[in-house]
Amino acid sequence: MRPTQSPFPGTRLRRTRATPALRALVREDRLSVDDLIWPIFVCDGENTRQPIPSMPGVERLSVDLLVEAARQAADLGIPAICLFPYTDPALKTPGCEEAWNPDNLSNRATRAIKAAVPEIAIMTDIALDPYNTHGHDGIVVNGEVVNDESVEALVKMGMAQAEAGADILGPSDMMDGRIGALRQALETNGHKNVTIMSYAAKYASAFYGPFRDAVGASGALTGDKKTYQMDPLNRREAMRLIERDLSEGADMVMVKPGMPYLDICREAKDTFGAPTYAYQVSGEYAMIKAAAANGWIDGERVMLESLMAFRRAGCDGVLTYFAPEVARILNRG
């Protein structure tokens, strides 16, 4: 039997795409300034900006300029910034003691921003790579990144950040047990309302290259981070990590990198329903900027589309170096 031949398509999905008004009515999601977290690199000095060649448009800022940038971000409506210090090589030690110095660059920056721009949320990074010469996120003993000793150091680091006024602690180290240890320390030391955004599903990725230039860790890294960061082929393990970190006391979870891992974002959101974020990392930023600079893509449209994709994949927000640029466009309407 032949199916009945109709002279017209049964369903015309193009009808609701015909005009901007109809497209607006059926649009399923929105990208908003509320979704943006802006990662910023901090350096020593005064009135100092240091461009990062592999991240065109991104600069390290001294604390005074950082405070101005935080002011601008808050005025644009960006809810949070995330601080990454460029540590003076003279302060790097095998024990990473500078990481929990109450007056280290990151903590000084946090206090300065809190005083001047109290309304913006400050996220800080917990990992030891800026504070040692081998570039690893934990303590290294005989060539091994040792887990439990690293967790002790990371807790000290996180507590110093909480004391300085950080609103969101971002453990990016991937050691086992750090979320529970951190949560317990916060609860028992008067910081019960400090939130934790766990870098829960963080992959051992080549997309972090430009970041390591930005924080001065690229020449330094001995070996790779595969004994603690995840294998890019693993999906189920990501769910186990997210479940574990939530059960240990994480308030929010992150998937990193972003664009190549949208399937992980979607599954994480559907499975746990927790606040879920993606980190559109330095290499993703660099690729878009480089292609745009060559005239190969429309940089502004690709930037916006890449961020919309995170919303569609279930993310509540995105850490992105594009944050101020995007906020300006979104505010323009």
Ligand code: PBG
């Ligand atoms: C360090 C850290 C990294 C990034 C954020 N925190 C690099 C790494 O794990 O080697 C990468 C961010 C980016 O590439 O934009 N713990």
